[in-house]
Amino acid sequence: MLKIIDLKAEINGKEILKGINLEINPGEVHAIMGPNGSGKSTLASVLAGRDLFNVTGGKVIFKGKNLLDLLPEERSREGIFLAFQYPVEIPGVSITNFMRAALDEHRIHKGLKPMPAMEFLKYMKQKKALVEMDAKLEGRAVNEGFSGGEKKKNEVFQMAMLEPDLAILDETDSGLDIDALKVVANGVNKLKTNDNASIVITHYQRLLDFIVPDVIHVLYDGRIVKTGGKELALELENSGYDEIKLEADKLNN
Amino acid sequence: MANYMIQKEKIKDNLLSLYSKENDFLLNKRLKTTLSNIITEKEIPNIKDEEWKKTSLNGIFKHKFEKGKKINVPNEFVNTFSFNDSDADRLVFVNGIFIAEKSKITQKLNNIYVGSLKDGLKTHKEIIKENYCKTDIHKQNFFTAINSMYSENGFFVYVPDNTILENPVHIVNFVHGDNKKVFSQTRNLIVAGKNSIIQLISSYHSLSEDFTLNNVATEFIAGENSSIKYYIFEGEGNLASIINNVSVNQQKGSSFKTNTSMLCGNLVRNEIHVKHEGEHCTTDLQGIYLPDKEQHFDNFLNINHGKPNCKSNQLYKGIIDNKAKAVFLGKVYVAKDAQKTDAAQSNKVLLLTDNAKSFSRPQLEIYADDVSCAHGSTTGQLDKEALFYMKTRGIPEAKAKTLLMTAFIGDVLDKIEISSYKDYVKYLVNKRLKGQKVEGLCTLKICPSC
Numbered sequence A: 001m002l003k004i005i006d007l008k009a010e011i012n013g014k015e016i017l018k019g020i021n022l023e024i025n026p027g028e029v030h031a032i033m034g035p036n037g038s039g040k041s042t043l044a045s046v047l048a049g050r051d052l053f054n055v056t057g058g059k060v061i062f063k064g065k066n067l068l069d070l071l072p073e074e075r076s077r078e079g080i081f082l083a084f085q086y087p088v089e090i091p092g093v094s095i096t097n098f099m100r101a102a103l104d105e106h107r108i109h110k111g112l113k114p115m116p117a118m119e120f121l122k123y124m125k126q127k128k129a130l131v132e133m134d135a136k137l138e139g140r141a142v143n144e145g146f147s148g149g150e151k152k153k154n155e156v157f158q159m160a161m162l163e164p165d166l167a168i169l170d171e172t173d174s175g176l177d178i179d180a181l182k183v184v185a186n187g188v189n190k191l192k193t194n195d196n197a198s199i200v201i202t203h204y205q206r207l208l209d210f211i212v213p214d215v216i217h218v219l220y221d222g223r224i225v226k227t228g229g230k231e232l233a234l235e236l237e238n239s240g241y242d243e244i245k246l247e248a249d250k251l252n253n
Numbered sequence B: 001m002a003n004y005m006i007q008k009e010k011i012k013d014n015l016l017s018l019y020s021k022e023n024d025f026l027l028n029k030r031l032k033t034t035l036s037n038i039i040t041e042k043e044i045p046n047i048k049d050e051e052w053k054k055t056s057l058n059g060i061f062k063h064k065f066e067k068g069k070k071i072n073v074p075n076e077f078v079n080t081f082s083f084n085d086s087d088a089d090r091l092v093f094v095n096g097i098f099i100a101e102k103s104k105i106t107q108k109l110n111n112i113y114v115g116s117l118k119d120g121l122k123t124h125k126e127i128i129k130e131n132y133c134k135t136d137i138h139k140q141n142f143f144t145a146i147n148s149m150y151s152e153n154g155f156f157v158y159v160p161d162n163t164i165l166e167n168p169v170h171i172v173n174f175v176h177g178d179n180k181k182v183f184s185q186t187r188n189l190i191v192a193g194k195n196s197i198i199q200l201i202s203s204y205h206s207l208s209e210d211f212t213l214n215n216v217a218t219e220f221i222a223g224e225n226s227s228i229k230y231y232i233f234e235g236e237g238n239l240a241s242i243i244n245n246v247s248v249n250q251q252k253g254s255s256f257k258t259n260t261s262m263l264c265g266n267l268v269r270n271e272i273h274v275k276h277e278g279e280h281c282t283t284d285l286q287g288i289y290l291p292d293k294e295q296h297f298d299n300f301l302n303i304n305h306g307k308p309n310c311k312s313n314q315l316y317k318g319i320i321d322n323k324a325k326a327v328f329l330g331k332v333y334v335a336k337d338a339q340k341t342d343a344a345q346s347n348k349v350l351l352l353t354d355n356a357k358s359f360s361r362p363q364l365e366i367y368a369d370d371v372s373c374a375h376g377s378t379t380g381q382l383d384k385e386a387l388f389y390m391k392t393r394g395i396p397e398a399k400a401k402t403l404l405m406t407a408f409i410g411d412v413l414d415k416i417e418i419s420s421y422k423d424y425v426k427y428l429v430n431k432r433l434k435g436q437k438v439e440g441l442c443t444l445k446i447c448p449s450c
Helices: A040-048 A072-078 A095-109 A117-130 A135-139 A148-162 A178-191 A231-239 A242-252 B002-016 B029-041 B075-080 B117-131 B142-150 B384-391 B397-413 B419-434
Strands: A002-011 A014-024 A029-033 A054-062 A080-083 A090-094 A166-170 A197-201 A215-220 A223-228 B089-094 B113-116 B155-159 B169-175 B182-192 B197-206 B212-222 B227-235 B240-250 B255-264 B267-276 B282-289 B296-305 B311-320 B325-334 B342-351 B357-366 B372-380
Touching: A002 A040, A014 A040, A014 A054, A014 A223, A029 A040, A029 A231, A040 A054, A040 A072, A040 A080, A040 A166, A040 A197, A072 A080, A072 A095, A072 B384, A080 A148, A090 A095, A090 B384, A090 B397, A095 A117, A095 A135, A095 A148, A095 B384, A095 B397, A117 A135, A117 A148, A117 A178, A148 A178, A166 A178, A215 A231, A215 A242, A223 A231, A223 A242, A231 A242, B002 B142, B029 B142, B089 B113, B113 B117, B117 B155, B117 B182, B142 B182, B142 B212, B142 B240, B155 B169, B155 B197, B169 B182, B169 B212, B182 B197, B182 B227, B197 B212, B212 B227, B212 B255, B227 B240, B227 B267, B227 B419, B240 B255, B255 B267, B255 B296, B255 B419, B267 B282, B282 B296, B282 B397, B296 B311, B311 B325, B311 B357, B311 B397, B325 B342, B325 B372, B342 B357, B342 B397, B357 B372, B384 B397, B397 B419
Parallel strands: A029 A197, A029 A215, A080 A166, A166 A197, B089 B169, B155 B182, B169 B197, B182 B212, B197 B227, B212 B240, B227 B255, B240 B267, B255 B282, B267 B296, B282 B311, B296 B325, B311 B342, B325 B357, B342 B372
Antiparallel strands: A002 A014, A002 A054, A215 A223, B113 B155
16 A cells, blocks of 8 residues: 655755655554654655655655655545644634535545535534544634644544545654543544554554554664564563664664 | 925815815814815825825825716616625715615614715704714814815714614715726715614725725714624725725714725725723724735724723734735724723734735823733734645645635624625635635626635
8 A cells, every 4th residue: 555665855954764665555554663853753744745854765655656746635635644743723714614625625536526514514423423522622623722632532533534545643642641542542443444554653652552553663763673563562662762772873883 | 305295285286176165064164164274284194194104195196086977887786786785775876976776775764864964964964063073083184184075975874862773774885987087085974872773884896997096984973872883895996995084983881893894906094093982982893904916905993092991902804915015003092091991902914925015003002000901913924834734634725725814814704793794795705815706796897806
């Protein structure tokens, strides 16, 4: 589904991604872990199409298409979804209107007509239940005045609405208490099928207790330095990143 | 310099030459003398005047004006610009001239008057005499002075004590140059009795692609505990300018609210002056302005808190596109005795291009010591983070921008309480923000939204 080949990216002349290689197949959950500043969020941003970053090399093939040639909105319609680490507040734009506009675009892209209003509301209600989102939130402006937990639930709700092929969850666990974490993880798990895939970016092993990955990658200094099964998370939890850092630094020198 | 002086005299001469005699509303002899003196003494406002610093009229007065004539308005246009106001009484003016046959006046009971100011002389002469220039509107500047002296007509609404005007009154103001450069004037008076309730819409439109200047002066006398809601819609053509002055006297316990939508025009200047003459008054002035191309929109709000325990609010939001320029000057004056004044002011502006300009100047002058006065002014661009966020959900950039802009001014438009008018303004604003043509209007080549 997704193939990243030697991807390099920089910001303001500083290279952040120094050659990432990664392949994800339908039905798989990949976790990307790593210390602060290793490039995890940059990778997520580059995949979503944030123009802050300059791609200096490599390729990303998504469902046979060259992802880097597409605009962020086109990537979304092709089936990429980024759940933000810090969801943005959009004053004055209600969640209903926001999702309506987004879903219309996705449907037009698929050659479908916009969903009739009644059907849309029903569909939205169903998806909200998935993340136990408060009904009162739908009239409110997107993320405005939301708590940390509500913002993250809103991300997973949007993911449920748009049914992406590849979801990238950028530190979805940050700022969540254990109850909210369970709700959010539960939502993500319910959305999992054999045809879609996700990339879970996280610092901690905690989230991976709830969203169990098939593969774990450790990102350090812009490169994937270690790949393993879900047991790698526990290993990291016990020993920290120091050993991996040391090894990687040795290799580089 | 000398040249400039001559130029200014020329402009005055040009405008004054359009009128052979003073209007019929100067029923007070002393007023006539006062006006003559003001007109002789006052100069055409220029950028040396504190309140006109950022608004130059030089571009307008490069041209010599003729007086607007009565021109037939096809029903089609009246219908198009009536904003689905089927419940409203409608007064139609062309170049300041009242068109009775296109107007619709149903509210006449209980000595209510809705109609032209000139016709009002027949039945309500004393009330006009008592209230004409009562707000001192004629002392504001040269334009309000010549308007007071020479404007030949306008609308007049009188609602007696304890009376409710059931339906809104929509005053549709057209300008039509008929291939000439035309100057026209309208003079309006609203007298609201004690405990009365009034809703009005004044809308301004062009019927031709001519260079026009419309000098409007409107006085409100808000009686005790009266409630007035006044909506202003400005959608004249790209060559059409308006100098609009609204002056208000508020008596004890009265409420005066305006909601202005500025969508199109060449140079549009709105002044709203409000004076509290009794305690417990409420004033709420809100507006949006969306100048495009090289348009110049200017709002000057001036609230005089002369009495204690009054409340005022100013909320103006602008979205400035292309090379357009917007000016906001919001004054709040709190007199020494006006304790417990509660005044708030906010001006928020979005600049869409590097060439768009916005000048915002809040000005508080406070002489009382127990007051709450807040003001804020922000100028910025569309939130890039929000745009990216929306794009990652599949929404294209243009649509995301429209959503953000619509949301930005949404709270002001939502305050409009006449739903048919609100829907219409929202429709036009939406079209305007999307850069789309308005069906039925754009074909006239005088689209009010672009």
